[in-house]
Amino acid sequence: MxxxxxxxxxxxxxxxxxxxxxxxxxxxxxxxxxxxxxxxxxxxxxxxxxxxxxxxxxxxxxxxxVSRMPRPDSIPDTGSLRGDIVALLTLMRSRLRIIGQTAMLALLAEASNDPELRQKFFRAVVNHLLDLLDMAVWGRAIDRGEIRGEQLTERLRRLPIDLVRNEFLLFGDLTDEVVASIVDEVVLPALRDRGASV
Amino acid sequence: MxxxxxxxxxxxxxxxxxxxxxxxxxxxxxxxxxxxxxxxxxxxxxxxxxxxxxxxxxxxxxxxxVSRMPRPDSIPDTGSLRGDIVALLTLMRSRLRIIGQTAMLALLAEASNDPELRQKFFRAVVNHLLDLLDMAVWGRAIDRGEIRGEQLTERLRRLPIDLVRNEFLLFGDLTDEVVASIVDEVVLPALRDRGASV
DNA sequence: ATCCGTAAGATACGGACCGTATCTTGTTGG
DNA sequence: CCAACAAGATACGGTCCGTATCTTACGGAT
CATH class of the missing domain: 1.10.10.60 (Homeodomain-like)
Structure with a gap:
């Protein structure tokens, strides 16, 4: 020191x-x-x-x-859409835990004022997870035949991450039960209603 | 001055x-x-x-x-669940616009550190909307027979507000299209999948 | 009409931290 | 071995903090 x-x-x-x-x-x-x-x-x-x-x-x-956040190239294939979503959200949780609720909110607050900073923030924190979600979750689910690509609107595509982020920003802690309820009561039902077999 | x-x-x-x-x-x-x-x-x-x-x-x-936020006792009955949700989210938008993205994030950031402040914040900003949603949206939908009370888990109950809040905290602006996609691609489908006729 | 308690308003303070300029001095590449 | 470069120390004016102190207007009670 x-x-x-x-x-x-x-x-x-x-x-x-x-x-x-x-x-x-x-x-x-x-x-x-x-x-x-x-x-x-x-x-x-x-x-x-x-x-x-x-x-x-x-x-x-x-x-x-950023230097302390895990940035894996992919997540393990669990064999089912539900399992993959939960795995991705678990990675997200581990990253959010590092930053913490207060810091995340404060970073967002200051970034929301500064376009350049905002871009950096999105690249560092948001985009990577979205890419993983596309490749390692939706991609596999389409391959398995659980969903069809046309069902996936932009909003549905982001949905799991959006809901977890909201929970984190508002309450700061993310239990397994919360993640489960997000997946089982919202994400999967919304997909099913559009014809997915999940 | x-x-x-x-x-x-x-x-x-x-x-x-x-x-x-x-x-x-x-x-x-x-x-x-x-x-x-x-x-x-x-x-x-x-x-x-x-x-x-x-x-x-x-x-x-x-x-x-708080002194500048509209706090109506109810919202107009539009005759359908969809219309009522959109009406409530429109009220929410008008309230969020007053505070603004940056201020909302900064308030949340500081409140997240202080239990007392946090409680005040929730009472002032969060709870009122949730109450309105219960009374003037879900309540009416149950009366109309569009949904049944048992279908409404805690998560589904909060869902419209959660999604709009997330969008606001992340992007700061809320267009009609965003609200529509939230309602039509997530909220209503998730309810339908649980047996609602909406 | 007057008195008195309360809160408004002014001022001043030490202190933290900002963001920058200046200077010295290791370190390192050529 | 030397010149360029960046590390590190120091100091500065400035803003805002949060509080203490003091005077003085107001408004209610007698």
Whole structure:
């Protein structure tokens, strides 16, 4: 912590030390009280070093969060649409847990004001899951014959993620029961009504 | 603005003047840059007067928002479940528009940290709509025979509001098409699959 | 009509943090 | 081995915080 050594870190080593400090500070004081000064002190460096990398708290926090999020290329094939959806939502939960409700809301709040930041946010947090959902869930279900591609409107396509996100932003915790009710009481019924055999 | 008069406002008159100032300041600089000092200056008063009423930006903003939100006791009976849902979601939109995406996210972010504030937030923003939905939408649909009460799980009950909220928090704007797709591609199908005749 | 309690309004404060400029000094690539 | 570059330290003016202190208008009670 109190970096008093002679040696001067650079490049990767410094970068990682800073990101670790951001994370520790975040865990300790939460995003709303995360400050450049606090992070600099904890990382044993100074504010200008941080400002050379990120122009705001939000960008710094996003870089930190992204570096800690699992980004698998796919999810295991469970053999059924229901199982695959649950598996994807479980991955989503593990990612949301890392950021936490408050930080996620605050990030979204600041990003909602800044188109550039907003784009970064979507790329980092939203799009990856949607891609996985398309490839590893809907794709397989179509191959299995559980659903037909034409049934999948844009809204249905996003539905599982939308519902879990809402639950998380509003309540902050996601139990297995919540995920199950989303899948069994909304997602699958909505698909069935359009002719799916699930 | 530059309150230089001799007269000294009190009670209701002062309260309203302050809330108006909060609103104007909010419109001009947004919630993220809303400050006690800015509001005090605009209202022609001083910080202590504000702190005597609210202990934080968030509480102040919430009081302001609540005072400007329409809170009808009911919504018109359109004759069909679909029409009633759309009517309720339209009311919801008009309320969300008042607060705005950024402010809503920021309020939620700060409320998510503070149980007391969180409760206030839910009472002011969430519960009223849910009650309306129960009474004026599901209630009527059951009376009409469109759905049966047993079909309505807790999740389905909240579904329309959840989906609109998600859309608003993520994208900030709610078009008629979005509301229509929510109702026609998710809510009604999910109900139908459970035996509703809608 | 007057008195008194209450709250308005003004001012000032230490403190946190911002965002930037300046400077020194390791480190590293050529 | 040297020059360029970035790390790291320090300091600055500025904004806003949250609170304490003080004066003074108002409004209700006698």
């Amino acid at each position: 109190g970096r008093r050594t002679v040696s001067r870190r650079r490049g990767e080593e410094l970068e990682q030390a800073i990101l670790d400090a951001v994370w520790d500070e975040f865990q300790e004081v939460g995003f709303l009280r995360l400050t450049f000064e606090g992070v600099a002190k904890r990382a044993g460096t100074s504010k200008p070093v941080l400002y050379r990398r990120w122009s705001s708290r939000v960008e710094m926090m996003m870089a930190c969060a | 530059g309150r230089r008069t001799v007269s000294r406002r009190r009670g209701e008159e002062l309260e309203q003047a302050i809330l108006d100032a909060v609103w104007d300041e909010f419109q001009e600089v947004g919630f993220l840059r809303l400050t006690f000092e800015g509001v005090a200056k605009r209202a022609g008063t001083s910080k202590p007067v504000l702190y005597r009423r609210w202990s934080s930006r968030v509480e102040m903003m919430m009081a302001c928002a």
